[in-house]
Amino acid sequence: MLSVIDAKKFNTLIGINILINSNYSDIHSLLTQILESATRLCEGEASSLLIVNKEEKKLYFETALGVKGAEVKKFTINMGEGIAGWVASHNTSIIVNDVKNDDRHLKGISTEIGYPSNTMIAAPMRVKDQCIGVIELINKHGGKLFTQDDLEWLEIFANQAALAVQNARYFERVQAELELLQDQIHSGQGYHTLITKSPVIEEKLGIIDQVAGTDSSVLILGESGVGKELFAEQIHLRSRRNKKPFVRVNCAALPEGLLESELFGHVKGAFTDAIQNRKGRFEAANGGTIFLDEIGDLPLQLQTKLLRVIQEKTFEKVGSDKTVTVDVRILAATNRDIEALVEKGGFRSDLYYRLNVLPLYIPPLRQRPEDISALADFFLQKSMRAAKKQLSGFSDKAMETLLSYSWPGNVRELENCIERACIISKGEYIQSEDLLLKTGDASYYEEDYGADGSRNLKNAINAFKAHYITRVLEKNNWNQTGAAKSLDIQRTYLSRLIKELNILNPKE
Ligand SMILES: Nc1ncnc2c1ncn2[C@@H]1O[C@H](COP(=O)(O)OP(=O)(O)OP(=O)(O)O)[C@@H](O)[C@H]1O
Numbered sequence: 001m002l003s004v005i006d007a008k009k010f011n012t013l014i015g016i017n018i019l020i021n022s023n024y025s026d027i028h029s030l031l032t033q034i035l036e037s038a039t040r041l042c043e044g045e046a047s048s049l050l051i052v053n054k055e056e057k058k059l060y061f062e063t064a065l066g067v068k069g070a071e072v073k074k075f076t077i078n079m080g081e082g083i084a085g086w087v088a089s090h091n092t093s094i095i096v097n098d099v100k101n102d103d104r105h106l107k108g109i110s111t112e113i114g115y116p117s118n119t120m121i122a123a124p125m126r127v128k129d130q131c132i133g134v135i136e137l138i139n140k141h142g143g144k145l146f147t148q149d150d151l152e153w154l155e156i157f158a159n160q161a162a163l164a165v166q167n168a169r170y171f172e173r174v175q176a177e178l179e180l181l182q183d184q185i186h187s188g189q190g191y192h193t194l195i196t197k198s199p200v201i202e203e204k205l206g207i208i209d210q211v212a213g214t215d216s217s218v219l220i221l222g223e224s225g226v227g228k229e230l231f232a233e234q235i236h237l238r239s240r241r242n243k244k245p246f247v248r249v250n251c252a253a254l255p256e257g258l259l260e261s262e263l264f265g266h267v268k269g270a271f272t273d274a275i276q277n278r279k280g281r282f283e284a285a286n287g288g289t290i291f292l293d294e295i296g297d298l299p300l301q302l303q304t305k306l307l308r309v310i311q312e313k314t315f316e317k318v319g320s321d322k323t324v325t326v327d328v329r330i331l332a333a334t335n336r337d338i339e340a341l342v343e344k345g346g347f348r349s350d351l352y353y354r355l356n357v358l359p360l361y362i363p364p365l366r367q368r369p370e371d372i373s374a375l376a377d378f379f380l381q382k383s384m385r386a387a388k389k390q391l392s393g394f395s396d397k398a399m400e401t402l403l404s405y406s407w408p409g410n411v412r413e414l415e416n417c418i419e420r421a422c423i424i425s426k427g428e429y430i431q432s433e434d435l436l437l438k439t440g441d442a443s444y445y446e447e448d449y450g451a452d453g454s455r456n457l458k459n460a461i462n463a464f465k466a467h468y469i470t471r472v473l474e475k476n477n478w479n480q481t482g483a484a485k486s487l488d489i490q491r492t493y494l495s496r497l498i499k500e501l502n503i504l505n506p507k508e
């Protein structure tokens with residue numbers, strides 16, 4: 001027992017207790033504060049707090065104080081090695097007042113950093129009697145020797161530090177569980193119903209059944225809004241991984257730095273235990289499938305990292321050089337002209353070939369008219385439920401309008417169109433006017449193309465071309481590659497037409 005209770009020490013201890021109970025997330029600064037207090041009160045010149053990594057049987061320096069503190073942090077110690085290693089493996093505290101003549105002392109570190117150790121005390125940090133770390137103080141001020149009293153105080157601080165680590169670990173575990181539950185709500189349950197009546201899509205689903213059985217990467221291509229994400233879901237749902245997570249990542253949604261840690265996770269500092277680790281989406285998808293949407297927007301540096309995951313199933317978290325292995329099937333999608341991107345050097349060709357082992361091209365809606373009425377009925381049911389409205393369907397004219405429209409925005413545009421029509425319709429059936437699509441509307445042609453006879457045919461055709469191309473460009477956000485694809489013409493031809501017809505991008 002401590003001989004006399006020193007008021008200063010006691011107050012410091014109370015202060016630390018308050019900190020431990022109020023701060024669960026910034027474990028590093030909390031442990032540093034505990035170490036600082038212990039060092040000051042026991043009059044050490046230098047000190048370290050090490051954390052045990054049970055799996056690797058190693059101790060890592062979490063914080064180190066004193067003139068050489070920063071240099072010490074780069075070392076790791078094997079279990080049983082040196083005084084700290086001895087304390088960890090024996091789970092016992094120790095006073096060594098003649099370090100130089102003690103066999104347990106690890107001379108390597110002292111010599112390498114040029115800081116001789118003369119006296120030391122060290123105590124284990126215990127959670128449920130297990131040693132999870134070690135605090136050690138080096139060289140008592142003024143050449144004095146460490147006392148039994150110092151050691152007993154150090155043990156109290158070590159236990160406080162252990163408590164702080166335990167709290168932080170609980171906190172982190174609970175947070176991870178919370179993230180997983182949120183993810184399940186957002187993505188796990190969020191599978192869509194795939195509607196189709198078209199033989200082309202039935203054929204694609206047949207291919208999906210075949211590829212689902214393999215673990216190969218699949219690159220899903222097609223214009224915006226054709227349903228690429230739904231086909232990715234089908235590959236997962238029809239595979240042996242279907243009970244495991246399906247994790248979606250939109251590569252265009254985050255800046256490069258955040259995307260890297262979102263995908264691969266990160267580790268802060270040298271501290272490799274769970275406390276400061278964050279799992280990435282690849283780890284979250286372990287055993288299941290990851291869907292990398294908008295893969296064409298993946299920055300080059302991450303393309304290199306992804307290539308390695310595909311080839312070796314391994315990666316390193318940000319800030320760590322420890323290799324993580326995962327079992328994840330990779331699906332990717334893009335509406336960009338990825339071959340053109342490869343040519344321009346914006347996409348690694350080796351990654352493209354790796355992903356493109358099984359390319360799956362989803363045709364635009366205008367090439368599968370059989371799907372239009374099936375999808376329109378499905379979206380109408382959904383919209384009626386959302387709008388709490390009861391309608392009997394589409395008028396014949398409305399259905400004709402739907403079938404004759406070219407749907408540059410594909411299924412997404414159809415879905416929006418029906419949702420809007422459901423809200424604005426006043427009768428029992430959705431009418432053509434409710435769709436707000438301009439095809440087949442006579443007055444529209446009259447105004448815009450001079451169908452009253454005021455233009456000659458060539459001028460009228462050019463007016464139509466200019467109008468139609470402008471609309472397709474708008475739908476593609478003025479991306480000429482995308483628009484050319486929708487129009488089924490060469491990009492160079494489109495850019496010539498834009499000049500000839502004097503089409504102007506209002507944003508420029
Ligand atoms: N066959 C289908 N059955 C039912 N809904 C569909 C179908 N195809 C697409 N959809 C719906 O259309 C919308 C667009 O689909 P999705 O997001 O998969 O498109 P995308 O090809 O990924 O487009 P983008 O390239 O713009 O990301 C979604 O709301 C989706 O639910």
Ligand SMILES: [Mg+2]
Pocket residue numbers: 228229293
């Ligand atoms: Mg998409």
